[in-house]
Amino acid sequence: MSIQKLQEWREQIRTELDSVVDFWLKYSHDTVHGGFFTCLGRDGTVYDELKYVWLQGRQVWTYCRLYRTMERFRRHEILEAAKAGGSFLRRFARVPSSSSGQWKCAFCLTREGKAVKIQRTIFSECFYIMAMDELGRVTGDKDLQLEAEQMMEQLIFWVREDSSSLGRPQLPGDVPTNSMAVPMMLLCLVQQLTEDRGEEVVQKYRELGSWCVKQILQHIQRDGTAILENVSIEGKELPGCQGRLQNPGHALEAGWFLLQFSAARGDKELQQTAINKFMELPYKAGWDTEHGGLLYFLDVDGHCPTQLEWNMKLWWPHCEALIAYLMAYSHTKRPELLERFSQVYEYTFSHFPDAEGGEWFGYLSREGKVALDFKGGPFKGFFHVPRCLYMCERLLDDLLGNKD
Template sequence: MSAVKLEGWRERIRKELDNTVDFWLKYSHDTTHGGFFTCIGRDGKVYDELKYVWLQGRQVWMYCRLYRTMERFHKPEILEAAKAGGAFLRKFARVSGGSGGPWKCAFCLTRDGKALKVQRTVFSECFYIMAMDELSRVTGDKDMQLEAEQMMEQVIYWVRVDSSSLGRPQLPGEVPTNSMAVPMMLLCLVQQLTEGRGQEAAQKYGDLASWCVQQILQHIQRDGTAILENVSLEGAELPGCQGRLQNPGHALEAGWFLLQVSGEQQDEELQRTAINKFVELPYQDGWDKEHGGLFYFLDVDGHCPTQLEWNMKLWWPHCEALIAFLMAYNQTKKPQLLERFSQVYEYTFSHFPDAKSGEWFGYLTQEGKVALDFKGGPFKGFFHVPRCLYMCERMLDDLLANSD
């Protein structure tokens, strides 16, 4: 692949990142109550004022990461927005667990910060941790870092020791499940909390990181021919639709998480597994041969998935695919991985960006037509698009700096 091609990709990606940041800076800030609006229509108009805690945390994290690591985003307005978002989270996101139980984070807040909904999962807390830790890095506030680490201990307890304090009693028919989202998220947090903090931090979370990797590897099923989203705690296939479910985007995201670990540890076997099983397999299974793009869900036995949106093309799996293939190529320099990146790039950039109003559409039909034209909602915020563009730009910088 020529340097000219890499330059073209980097230029387009850089432009899209700038446009995406401008869109959210312009339309998402609540200057009255703090925090961010995420339910934003095509033209930037807010269509719902509810605030989703995991998206608040993601936006704080993304602003801080851009501010801290990319010179052109080292701007006062980005730092102030991140600090205002962090203040809103610290003031309103944490809610009492009740009956003397541990603090939880709400899932959804009203515009002025009143808790509206609490989920019996750990994901709001996880993105709160990411936000506080990254914000502590740009502000130097050690209390925020300590707060992130304390909440991390609570999340570890919920996941590895006792989930019942989440308010989820085990029902008679329930089969304990290893859902890939949980170890993936914890591995992401380990990488967040240990980055640049030396051997002591690495040792503190070393056991957890190894556990996360092993939990993710359990999802390699069918004699190594498929990645399944849910398995038993022992790593066996589960019966029914739940057990047959494939989520190509999640598998690809897990793939680049594992590639980051393999790169840090110089683990060639883990690198091969990450690429062959978590990057190549979900692409081969998940790519729509007729219309292009990645399916959202699949059934490993070819049944119609029960998720109504299974055949839609969503923004975030394509973001994860771009990161995964470019990272895999960056580590191995195998041409076929860059060819895969090129194919995903061509589909993604010809379908998702909105040239008229900015940012990206998130939800396409199987044929690639815009199904929902809003730019943000309860699940799409300032995260997957800018994280993908940010990471890809940096990887292309590395490739071009070291190209012949």
């Protein structure tokens, strides 16, 4: 692949990132009650005022990361929006859990900040931690870092000690499950909390990081030929649809998480596992050879998945694939990985960006036609697209700065 091609990708990605940031700056800010609107139509019109805590935390994190690490985004409006979003989260996201005496984060809030729904999972708390830690880095507020670490301790307790504190009773027919999303998110948080911090913080989370990696690696199944989304807590395949489920996007995201972890630890064996298992296997299983793009869900035995959207093409798996393959190439210089990036890039940039309205469509049919034309919703906000563009721009900058 020529240097010119790398430069073309970088310029298109840079331009697209600027456009995406401008879209959310223009349409998503609630200047009355704080926080962000995320249910945005094709033209940016707010079609629902509910505020989803996952997306509030993600938007604070993304604004802060851009502001902190990229000179052209070191703008007053971005910092003030991040601070306002963080303030909204701190005031309203946390609600007391009557069953445990601990605090939970709501899943959904009214525009004014009243809790609407709480999920019995850890993910609202995960994105709250990411937001507080990154906001603390930008503002220098040590209380935010402390708050993030305190909630992290509660999260670790829920996952490793007592999940019943989440309000989920252990039912007699329910089999405890290792769902890949949980160790993935904890590993992401370990990397967030330890990045550029002192040895004391790194050591604090060292064992947890290794535990997360071990849990993720249990999802390599079928004699190393498949990544399964759910396994037993002993690392064995589960029966039925749940056990056969594959999620190529999640596997690819886990792949680049593992790649970052392996680089920090100097673990070449883990690097190869991240690439050969968590990047190559999802591509072989999930790439639609007829229409292009990555399928959303698959059944490892070839049955039709029960998820109604299984054969749709969603924005976020393609974002994860772009990060994964470009990062893998930057670590190894294996040309086939750059070819894979190129293939995903061509599909992604010819299908998801909306040249007319700005930002990206999120949900396409199997054939690649827009199925849902909104730009934001309960699960799509200011996160996967800008994180992908940001990370790919930086990876390409590094590659072009080290042409040899």
